[in-house]
Amino acid sequence: MRIAVLGAGSWGTTLAQLATSLDHRVQLWSRTGPLALSAVLADAQVVLSCLPMRAVAGVIEQVAAAGLPPGAILVNTTKGLDATARPASQLWRSAFPDWPLVVLSGPNLAAEVRAGLPAATVVASASPEAARRIQQCFASERFRVYTSGDQLGVELGGVLKNVVAIAAGVSDALGLGANAKAALITRGLAEIIRVGTHWGAQAETFYGLSGLGDLLTTCNSALSRNYQVGFGLGEGRTLSDILAQLVGTAEGVNTASILADYARRVDLEVPITDQVCALLGGERPPQVALAALMSRRLKDES
Numbered sequence: 001m002r003i004a005v006l007g008a009g010s011w012g013t014t015l016a017q018l019a020t021s022l023d024h025r026v027q028l029w030s031r032t033g034p035l036a037l038s039a040v041l042a043d044a045q046v047v048l049s050c051l052p053m054r055a056v057a058g059v060i061e062q063v064a065a066a067g068l069p070p071g072a073i074l075v076n077t078t079k080g081l082d083a084t085a086r087p088a089s090q091l092w093r094s095a096f097p098d099w100p101l102v103v104l105s106g107p108n109l110a111a112e113v114r115a116g117l118p119a120a121t122v123v124a125s126a127s128p129e130a131a132r133r134i135q136q137c138f139a140s141e142r143f144r145v146y147t148s149g150d151q152l153g154v155e156l157g158g159v160l161k162n163v164v165a166i167a168a169g170v171s172d173a174l175g176l177g178a179n180a181k182a183a184l185i186t187r188g189l190a191e192i193i194r195v196g197t198h199w200g201a202q203a204e205t206f207y208g209l210s211g212l213g214d215l216l217t218t219c220n221s222a223l224s225r226n227y228q229v230g231f232g233l234g235e236g237r238t239l240s241d242i243l244a245q246l247v248g249t250a251e252g253v254n255t256a257s258i259l260a261d262y263a264r265r266v267d268l269e270v271p272i273t274d275q276v277c278a279l280l281g282g283e284r285p286p287q288v289a290l291a292a293l294m295s296r297r298l299k300d301e302s
């Protein structure tokens with residue numbers, strides 16, 4: 001396959017390397033690289049977006065100006081929300097309604113995939129044929145690829161877990177222990193399912209690789225940038241200090257405030273997100289956020 005990879009950060013270079021090792025012809029585009037976007041797109045059969053959320057709308061405009069080859073499969077890997085709480089694939093869908101669209105998402109820390117450690121992921125699309133083609137394209141002995149028809153659920157699992165991963169980092173920095181971490185991850189999953197099903201995703205999807213799978217990876221690995229942000233907050237550092245030293249993108253920082261604002265407007269309960277937001281905004285210290293979560297009104301687990 002001829003693959004254009006947009007975004008030469010951690011994930012873009014990793015997927016480009018994986019695709020090259022599988023004998024695809026790969027061209028990697030970055031805004032500072034030597035290749036023009038029009039040349040990279042010219043005869044691409046697959047266009048893989050590995051951009052941070054803040055770059056997606058601008059690059060879509062550039063792709064529209066450069067021209068997207070008819071029939072090329074668009075693959076979104078961005079795990080973020082725009083200011084209006086839309087996940088990235090919805091921006092691609094609005095700009096290119098006639099092109100097949102696939103979301104690739106799962107527990108896939110780039111450094112581990114790059115090192116050739118075994119990993120699994122999910123490719124989801126309204127077009128089973130497009131999902132199967134992308135499955136074939138990226139599957140290897142070290143990277144197992146499943147398909148799903150719940151494109152929204154697969155994407156939202158990857159987007160929403162970032163906020164819980166920030167909370168998990170805080171929990172570990174405070175030394176709160178394994179019981180607290182398990183409670184956080186489990187109630188985080190309940191929060192993700194509440195938001196995801198509100199937006200129309202299927203609840204079962206969140207128990208799969210792109211939901212629970214990615215939540216476990218991101219909440220338990222210091223390789224995760226979102227976890228690193230939380231760990232820094234738990235150590236009492238300011239967000240600006242943490243971000244100044246962070247290598248790469250932590251999408252959960254923006255996702256938390258966008259989600260908290262949205263949830264407030266539609267009266268959806270997102271207590272973990274609310275506390276993460278308050279911590280990110282420097283509004284309260286971690287121990288006060290913890291106390292707020294522990295002293296909520298007593299309720300049924302469901």
Ligand SMILES: NC(=O)C1=CN([C@@H]2O[C@H](COP(=O)(O)OP(=O)(O)OC[C@H]3O[C@@H](n4cnc5c(N)ncnc54)[C@H](OP(=O)(O)O)[C@@H]3O)[C@@H](O)[C@H]2O)C=CC1
Nearest residue numbers: 008009010011012031050051052055078079109110248249
């Ligand atoms: N890293 C990972 O483990 C995984 C990441 N993801 C998701 O993939 C997305 C990208 O993450 P990741 O690769 O880690 O991010 P990085 O921060 O490593 O890289 C982002 C890349 O995007 C480029 N970029 C930034 N702004 C623009 C812009 N306005 N126009 C064009 N290019 C731009 C950067 O270019 P420049 O260097 O010039 O600034 C950089 O090459 C995120 O949504 C993330 O959640 C998904 C799965 C795994």
Ligand SMILES: O=C(CO)COP(=O)(O)O
Nearest residue numbers: 106107108109224225226
């Ligand atoms: O999404 C990821 C792993 O699946 C990467 O997580 P971070 O963005 O927190 O590094």
